[in-house]
Amino acid sequence: MAGNSSRRGAIRKASSKKGATAGSGGRGRKALEGRGPTPKAEDRTYHAAHKRKVAADKKAATQTGRAGGKSAPGGPGASRGGGPKGRQSGQELVSGRNAVVEALRTNVPVTAVYVASRLEADDRTREILTTAGERGYPLLEVTKPELDRLTDGSVHQGVAVAVPPYEYADLDDLLDAAEKSERPPLIVALDGVTDPRNLGAVLRSAGAFGSHGVVVPERRSAGVTASAWKVSAGAAARVPVARVTNLGRAIDTLKQAGCFVVGLDGGGDTAVGDLAFATDPLVLVVGSEGKGLSRLVREKCDAIASIPITSDVESLNAGVAAGISLYEVARLRRG
Known part of the structure; x- marks a missing residue:
C-alpha cells in the first residue's frame, strides 16, 4: 500500500528473496503418507480402555494358573471364574442331578x-464331582445366572454336563437287545x-x-434333546431310541x-389291562394327545x-398313556 512502506514485512529484502529451487527428489514423500487409520481405544496406551484390557488379561491369566495348579472349592479339578460364554455347536446340555x-x-x-457356585452338596453331587475328577472331565464352576443361560432356563439343580449329539439305534438293535435279555x-x-x-416321560417309563x-x-416327531434327557431322569442313557424314516x-x-402291534386309542376294542397277548412279543403304538393315531398306522x-378313564377327562398325554400301558403289560407278564 502506497505511503506505508515502513510497515514490517511490506518490502521483501533482497537477501531474503527465494529463487527457483530444484525438486525434492522424494524427500517429502513420507510426510504426505499420513499415519494410517486411528488405532482402537484399547490399543492406545494412554486410553482408559487399554488399562481395562490390561487388567482383564492379568485377571484371566491368574484364574488360568489357579485352575491348573489347584482345585477350586466346587470339587476336584474345578476351575474358577465366569466359565465359558457358551457351548460348542451340536452339543446338548444335560441338566439336573438325576x-x-x-x-x-x-x-x-x-x-x-x-x-x-456354592452348590449344596448331597450324595448325587458328590458322585458327580468324584466321577468327573477320576475320569478327567473338564470341571467348570459357573455362576447360577450363567448356568441358567446355558440350560435355557431349565431346572438344572446346579449341575449340567455337555454331551455330543444323541446317537440313535437301528431297529434291529432293539430286537437284538430283547434277544439278549431272554x-x-x-x-x-x-x-x-x-x-x-x-x-422323555416315555423313556423313563x-x-x-x-x-x-x-x-x-x-x-413330525420329537428327538432326544436336552429336554428329553432332563425329563427321562437319565433313562435316555439306558433305553435305546431307534429313528426310522417311515413308521x-x-x-x-x-x-x-x-x-x-397294539395301538392305544380312547375308542379301543379292549382295555390295556385285558390284553390277550401281553406276554407275547409286543409293540405299543402311542399317538399324539390331540390327533391320536394316524390312519395308516x-x-x-x-x-x-384303551385306558379306561372318567368322562370328565378327555384324554391322557402320550407320556402318561405309555406309562400306564407299560405297567399293565409288565403286570400281566409277571402274572
Whole structure:
C-alpha cells in the first residue's frame, strides 16, 4: 500500500528473496503418507480402555494358573471364574442331578461338567464331582445366572454336563437287545409325538418297566434333546431310541419279526389291562394327545386298546398313556 512502506514485512529484502529451487527428489514423500487409520481405544496406551484390557488379561491369566495348579472349592479339578460364554455347536446340555448321574454311570461321552457356585452338596453331587475328577472331565464352576443361560432356563439343580449329539439305534438293535435279555420283545413306537418332554416321560417309563427300546419317526416327531434327557431322569442313557424314516414300514418289519402291534386309542376294542397277548412279543403304538393315531398306522395295528378313564377327562398325554400301558403289560407278564 502506497505511503506505508515502513510497515514490517511490506518490502521483501533482497537477501531474503527465494529463487527457483530444484525438486525434492522424494524427500517429502513420507510426510504426505499420513499415519494410517486411528488405532482402537484399547490399543492406545494412554486410553482408559487399554488399562481395562490390561487388567482383564492379568485377571484371566491368574484364574488360568489357579485352575491348573489347584482345585477350586466346587470339587476336584474345578476351575474358577465366569466359565465359558457358551457351548460348542451340536452339543446338548444335560441338566439336573438325576439325569447327570445316570449319564455318568452309563459312560456317556462327556465333554464338560458345569457346576454352579456354592452348590449344596448331597450324595448325587458328590458322585458327580468324584466321577468327573477320576475320569478327567473338564470341571467348570459357573455362576447360577450363567448356568441358567446355558440350560435355557431349565431346572438344572446346579449341575449340567455337555454331551455330543444323541446317537440313535437301528431297529434291529432293539430286537437284538430283547434277544439278549431272554424276554419277549417289548417296544414302544411313537406316532406324531412332537413334545420332547413326552418323549422323555416315555423313556423313563420304558426304563422302569423293562421295555427294550422306543421307535420314533424322523419327521413330525420329537428327538432326544436336552429336554428329553432332563425329563427321562437319565433313562435316555439306558433305553435305546431307534429313528426310522417311515413308521409304517418299521411296524411292518416288527410284525415280520413276530411282534404283535397294539395301538392305544380312547375308542379301543379292549382295555390295556385285558390284553390277550401281553406276554407275547409286543409293540405299543402311542399317538399324539390331540390327533391320536394316524390312519395308516392305525390300519397296521393288530388290535386297538384303551385306558379306561372318567368322562370328565378327555384324554391322557402320550407320556402318561405309555406309562400306564407299560405297567399293565409288565403286570400281566409277571402274572
